[in-house]
Amino acid sequence: MPAGPSPRRGAPWFALAALLCLFILQFIGALLPNGPLLCAATAGGLALDLSLRHWQPGLLTVMTRLHGDEAVRQLLRDLLIVIGLAHLSGIDTVPRLVLVGGLLACYAAHFACRALGVVVRRTRTLPIVTRNIDTSALRLSPAPPRPLIRPGRRMPLFAVPGTTGLMATVLTDSAGWGLLGVGVSLALFAGSAAYLATWLLPGKRPPDEQRMLAWFRDWLAEYRPEVGIYFSGGNGTAYQANMWLSTLAALDGNAVVVLRERGMVQQIAATDVPIVCLPRVAHLMLLEQSSLKMLLHPANAPKTSQILRVPSIKHAFTNHGESDKLSSCNPYAKVYDQVWVAGPAARKRYALADVGVDDRDVVEVGRPQLAPIRPYAGPPDPAGPVSVLYAPTWEGWTDAPGNTSVLLAGENIVRALLADPRVRLLYKPHPMTGTVNPRAGEADARIRALIARANATPRRPADAERGAVTVPTGRGTRGTPPRAARAPLAAELARRTAELNELTARAFRPGADEVERMIRQTAPPPGRAEAVAAATEAWRTAFWAAQPARAHLILTGSRPDIYSCFNQADLLISDVSSVVADYLASTKPYAVVNTSGLSEADFHAANPTTRAATVLGPDAHGIPALLDGVLDPAQDAFAAERTRLKEYLLGPSQPSSRVRFQQAVHALCAAADARRARQARLAGGGTELPIPRSTGHPASR
CATH class of the missing domain: 3.40.50.2000 (Glycogen Phosphorylase B;)
Structure with a gap:
């Protein structure tokens, strides 16, 4: 039977209805006029608006799409209280105009800060995003505080003093409270705009495109990558590249991961291999002048054709797994220099599919990442x-x-x-x-x-609380330990989880952008990969031991x-x-x-x-x-x-598969070297004709 509807499903509708009711009550309080009702509805609406950021952020997103964003809601709230102020108080015209002018100045400063936020975000959108690379030469700066860059958090929060002061004026007929509150809000809005503008000064401004590209060329020349993974995909597809990270890291020579989507940089699993994201095709072409010899492709993607334009790099399609599905012998595979498969079954699959993949270009390399599987x-x-x-x-x-x-x-x-x-x-x-x-x-x-x-529902009474001793075996633990005996196991799992998270987690403060993440995700210290591998194995042991058998x-x-x-x-x-x-x-x-x-x-x-x-x-x-x-x-x-x-x-x-995979890498890199040598001789006036079509890797025969 499916689970019943969650009571939380109606929460957004309840919150929206409550917000609308509070606006209606505020409107009624302003027109009657009724000071206590007006102030109570205003305070309730502002408090609900602030709490929705933590309680129902999705509802706020929907209201923003319907042009009811935080500025519109706060403007309506302030407008109603100003109407009530005109009906209720005996304040002179001049103080009243000063209050209204102060509110307008608050909104002007808010929108100025909002415009600055757009400019700052654009300047901090770098042409190249990296992980595991030392970026100290770029002198990158941390991101601005989150309220400055996110108007949805800034507007209702900074408006609290002004709205509170206006309510106090309504209740006391004293303009001083309103002037004090509006003055504090204006100082907050104007100060935030001025502070945010400092991110456009040379000391905090990120490098421009030319400087960034020059830095990247220098890094390529110094690091000299030879083999890499090329991956492009949407959310939820990173596993296709992640399964090849350990194999890539174990190869001879310097490796690199090349990505195309900015969001994918943080979805790639923990690795010490340098990661570069090149969203634009023009910047991707910088790899043509690098030492990169070959790229592994764990998936087909529309953007794959863009890197295939680089003739100096050889391309091998590894796929992200093999099965009998038609997707395992996609006709697109014929665009690669070679198709690397696990064994004879995949070779036969391509032959039977008759999709244009020449058998001479199919290389059997096994599945090196399967080494951890016990027989x-x-x-x-x-x-x-x-x-x-x-x-x-x-x-x-x-x-x-x-x-x-x-x-x-x-x-x-x-x-x-x-x-x-x-x-x-x-x-x-x-x-x-x-x-x-x-x-x-x-x-x-x-x-x-x-x-x-x-x-x-325990299958038998003894299952609820057994006194059997937990005995480690090749498959994990047999027998269910009593609850008291499981407590140390749970504590050990918590300890191992914290240890592994400390090594692999990418925890950033709220508001951190890609530039700030680049600062924190710099070149890893020596030995981190080995420490992560040991911590991962210890976590696996602790996890399975902690589960009731x-x-x-x-x-x-x-x-x-x-x-x-x-x-x-x-x-x-x-x-x-x-x-x-x-x-x-x-x-x-x-x-x-x-x-x-x-x-x-x-x-x-x-x-x-x-x-x-x-x-x-x-x-x-x-x-x-x-x-x-x-x-x-x-x-x-x-x-x-x-x-x-x-x-x-x-x-x-x-x-072993790892040996065969490494041999295939060496062979394809050698083919890339041979092509570059031929091109150099031809450019120097040689008469050698281009090499005929590849006959494939010897191991594939």
């Missing part, structure tokens, strides 16, 4: 739970029925697993679930609700990572996706859900990654037998086939 160590302990990882993929851009099992089979699968007392469910949905089809997001929410209810888990976000989940799982249930191919590195049992409408035979034929898998239909029939095979190897009919399929999908174990 199969035998069946799980019959006394402990069977850890089942359900990791469905998302609905995809085409939203085809067979893309994700969440829509048609997810709830049935989860119900069947939760009903089996042998199972401990680890549910890790794809981060983009529901982004194309809202129904997939709704199904995901229902699955989470099922798991939450199952955890709230029989509790079902919903795992979202970047921690724990999918490979850590693989190591905890005894069985994977997934869809046709790269998760299946990666999981086969462990050779542990797995199942694939068929919601495509194909028969089982046709499904196997169309998707070679399912060749060693149990196929589940939308009704999830067969899960009990699947679990029997996990617990009893004698009933596991696919054990030998998984070993063969692993090599077919991921390539041979020797030489």
